[in-house]
Amino acid sequence: MPSESGYRAVCRVVRKLEHNEHYFTLWLRDATIARAVPGQFVMLQPQPQTDFSLRIPLCVHDVEDDTFAVLVRVVGQGTRRLAAVRPGDLLDVMGPLGNGFTLMAEGRALLVSGGIGYAPLRLLQRRLRPGCVTQWLHGGRTAADLFPADVLFCDEGVAARQGLVTDGLREALAASGGWDRVFACGPHAMLAACAGLCTEAGVPLEVSLEAYMACGIGVCHGCAVPAVTGGYMAVCKDGPVFNAQEVDWNE
Amino acid sequence: MNRLSTKLGRIELANPVTVASGTFGLESGDWYDLSRLGALVSKTITLEPRAGNQPPRLFETSGGLLNSIGLQNPGLEAFLRDELPLYAAVGPPLMVSFSAGTVDEFCRMVETMEKHEGIAGYEVNVSCPNVEREGMAFGTDAQVVYDLTRRLAALTQRELCVKLTPNVTDIVTIARAAQEGGATSLALINTLLGMAIDPETGHSRIARGVAGYSGPAIKPVAVACVWRVAQAVNIPILAMGGIAGWEDAVELIRAGACAVAVGTAAFVSPDLPVRVLDGLDAFLARKELTLAELVGTATF
Ligand SMILES: Cc1cc2nc3c(=O)[nH]c(=O)nc-3n(C[C@H](O)[C@H](O)[C@H](O)COP(=O)(O)OP(=O)(O)OC[C@H]3O[C@@H](n4cnc5c(N)ncnc54)[C@H](O)[C@@H]3O)c2cc1C
Ligand SMILES: Cc1cc2nc3c(=O)[nH]c(=O)nc-3n(C[C@H](O)[C@H](O)[C@H](O)COP(=O)(O)O)c2cc1C
Numbered sequence: 001m002p003s004e005s006g007y008r009a010v011c012r013v014v015r016k017l018e019h020n021e022h023y024f025t026l027w028l029r030d031a032t033i034a035r036a037v038p039g040q041f042v043m044l045q046p047q048p049q050t051d052f053s054l055r056i057p058l059c060v061h062d063v064e065d066d067t068f069a070v071l072v073r074v075v076g077q078g079t080r081r082l083a084a085v086r087p088g089d090l091l092d093v094m095g096p097l098g099n100g101f102t103l104m105a106e107g108r109a110l111l112v113s114g115g116i117g118y119a120p121l122r123l124l125q126r127r128l129r130p131g132c133v134t135q136w137l138h139g140g141r142t143a144a145d146l147f148p149a150d151v152l153f154c155d156e157g158v159a160a161r162q163g164l165v166t167d168g169l170r171e172a173l174a175a176s177g178g179w180d181r182v183f184a185c186g187p188h189a190m191l192a193a194c195a196g197l198c199t200e201a202g203v204p205l206e207v208s209l210e211a212y213m214a215c216g217i218g219v220c221h222g223c224a225v226p227a228v229t230g231g232y233m234a235v236c237k238d239g240p241v242f243n244a245q246e247v248d249w250n251e
Numbered sequence: 252m253n254r255l256s257t258k259l260g261r262i263e264l265a266n267p268v269t270v271a272s273g274t275f276g277l278e279s280g281d282w283y284d285l286s287r288l289g290a291l292v293s294k295t296i297t298l299e300p301r302a303g304n305q306p307p308r309l310f311e312t313s314g315g316l317l318n319s320i321g322l323q324n325p326g327l328e329a330f331l332r333d334e335l336p337l338y339a340a341v342g343p344p345l346m347v348s349f350s351a352g353t354v355d356e357f358c359r360m361v362e363t364m365e366k367h368e369g370i371a372g373y374e375v376n377v378s379c380p381n382v383e384r385e386g387m388a389f390g391t392d393a394q395v396v397y398d399l400t401r402r403l404a405a406l407t408q409r410e411l412c413v414k415l416t417p418n419v420t421d422i423v424t425i426a427r428a429a430q431e432g433g434a435t436s437l438a439l440i441n442t443l444l445g446m447a448i449d450p451e452t453g454h455s456r457i458a459r460g461v462a463g464y465s466g467p468a469i470k471p472v473a474v475a476c477v478w479r480v481a482q483a484v485n486i487p488i489l490a491m492g493g494i495a496g497w498e499d500a501v502e503l504i505r506a507g508a509c510a511v512a513v514g515t516a517a518f519v520s521p522d523l524p525v526r527v528l529d530g531l532d533a534f535l536a537r538k539e540l541t542l543a544e545l546v547g548t549a550t551f
Contacts, residue, residue: 005281006280006281006282006521008282008521008522045519051313051314052314052315052466052467052468052495052516052519053311053519054311054316054518054519055518055519094521211306211307212306212307212308212309212310213309214309214311214316214318214515214518215274215517215518215521216518217276217278217279217281217282217521218276218278219274219275219276219278219279220273220274220309220318220320220518221273221294221303221308221320221323222308222309222318222320223306223308223309224303224306224308224323225306226306230302231302231303232302232303232306232323237278251305
């Protein structure tokens, strides 16, 4: 699936959007990485590298001409360091890595995200259109976790419905019209709930998964997720997009 | 003359730079020309397939990485069938890292591998639990290391490299035992024991609790181990532990290593092994030295 294997480049930050104190978007220039397909990720390292630190895995959030975007949630040291980056700065990026979502030419696609799970679905939505009818349900714990979507779920803020995004998924699956496929990204518990609902409804579900990752290229076997067939799959090499049926949600 | 050429026991290497078991795969070949390596080292293979440990398996700490992969591998038969031909096709000599739960099982694995072409040598991973000795790691008992090495040495004319764990009272005693048993080289160091705990919840960051600590943070430990072992044995040393640049390789070589392996730091820079190689080559040219002349030149 990745069009360029083993691609690594020092990319310039061309734009930075600070959404709130928890989230920001960086746009970086690189024509090769901008050919990423929805669902792929990059391994990003702020330059210049001084002390040892692992690269940060981030989904490709969007692309525009020869630039690509990452949407970042600040959770710890690495992402905080990234939050200090300014337009004009350089970042060392490996990618695009991993597989991607199934791109349907037509049909009805339901997108479901929670929190930072919003990141990979933006490019997916753009690529599914205009052939597909899409509906995007997004949920956040707080108003800061909300981004533009068709329906928002949050216990805070006036623009959102109360409750969980999975409540929205349940309703959408029950409504007439039907869905050909559901795409989801978010916290593990949310994805496990999505898997249960989609299995019940008999609708295929593709999920983008996260796991603590080191190499990003399939050699260290660190980013393991349990497979229904027993054993583990690697998020970086076998994913990050999986058919929900491949994943053992109970482990 | 090739100033980088070196010998690891019975095998001639075009250069001293290789990769640390478990941190390398043929996927690395997407990032640099693997045929430039002095040797290839497989991940540790066991007789039966192993699914590996429950996640989380990784945690980053200051200057290093904790891992608890649990020797995930497809098992010897699948390795020999599916991966060995691909490794052998790369070119440089291949060292197969392997491990087992009993001495007999180690021997059975060598007997099987002896029937296959394309293997230049064995890296015996003795950091795994010995099921006959209440799960105590093989590599922590000099007598066990001696017995194991002696049994294996009788089965092969290939390179027999014993990879030592630093989690022992005196690594020199273990190194001597391996040499006396018939090891033709030593690899050191495997990961240090390490653990990290979430201060809020009290949970270990790694599902299995204690894990293996690697990366730049452990380099001084590796340098000291290599230095001490090099004083005590006369077989070549393949050194690893925290190499993040060619200068680190020079340190380990000056401490007494004839060859070096790049591990954890390649997760950040996937082409690090060849950059270490190029840097080392330039260093030797500048110093007008051959690699052999650099080995063991540390002073104090
Ligand atoms: C394939 C993939 C795609 C991702 N896409 C995005 C994205 O688009 N936007 C985004 O904001 N985040 C994304 N993440 C998560 C992001 O990589 C982590 O939040 C980040 O690495 C945390 O680094 P830190 O140093 O700030 O946090 P730390 O202080 O190290 O840890 C904070 C939290 O992040 C988790 N974490 C730490 N290091 C890693 C790591 N190397 N891999 C995975 N999780 C880690 C820890 O388990 C912990 O829960 C993705 C992760 C993966 C595996
Ligand atoms: C993710 C990971 C997996 C490893 N797997 C193995 C293994 O299968 N067999 C082995 O002998 N050593 C294994 N090691 C240890 C390395 O080969 C090496 O001895 C150690 O990491 C020190 O070198 P470094 O600091 O350069 O990584 C592993 C290390 C890491 C980080």
